[in-house]
Amino acid sequence: MAITLSDQDKNTMRVAAYGAVALLSAAGVAGGSPHKIATNGSIALGSGTGLVGHVLAEYPKGKEINGKSVAEIADRVLPALTEAMALLTAQAPDEADNFRGAVLLAIESATQNAKPxxxxxxLIGKITKALDAA
Known part of the structure; x- marks a missing residue:
């Protein structure tokens, strides 16, 4: 079965996944390692496979994962995580699992160098809850 995602669907997935990493990075400023969080998480997302890997091979365009505060980023990213899971669950359940796994792997990779x-x-709990809300 061929899966066709619209450009908007792909953007939602990118904003959700890279936004989750950006959210952790913004919160990690207090710990002094936001660059490591962003780098490790983004490398993990860029290493994905399947349809999800192809979509996440591109970084989201625009400023949708930027914000002046963690709250501002979360307002866009958490709903995007739920939306991405819902659209993948409807169109390709295996890819929904792949997407969830990719985001969780990125979170684990992002926080591997220090105890969060x-x-x-x-925030990791909120990201996981958003993934599971679909």
Missing amino acids: SPVVTD
């Missing part, structure tokens, strides 16, 4: 702060741990 309570703030980062809380």
Whole structure:
């Protein structure tokens, strides 16, 4: 079965996945390692396979994952995570699992070098909840 995603669907997936990493990076500023978080998480996303890997091979265009605060980033990213899971679940359930796994791997990779702060741990919980809300 061929899966056809619109450009908007692909953008939603990119904003969701890279936005999750950006969210952790923004929260990681307090711990002093936002660049490591962003780099490690982005490398993990860029290493994906299947349809998800092809979509995430491109970084999102525009400023949709930037923000002046963690709250501003979260307002866009958390709903995008749920939306991406819903659209993939409807069109390609295996790819929904692949997407969820890619985001969780990126989170794990992003936080591998240090014990996450309570703030980062809380955001990881919110990201996981958004993935599972679809």
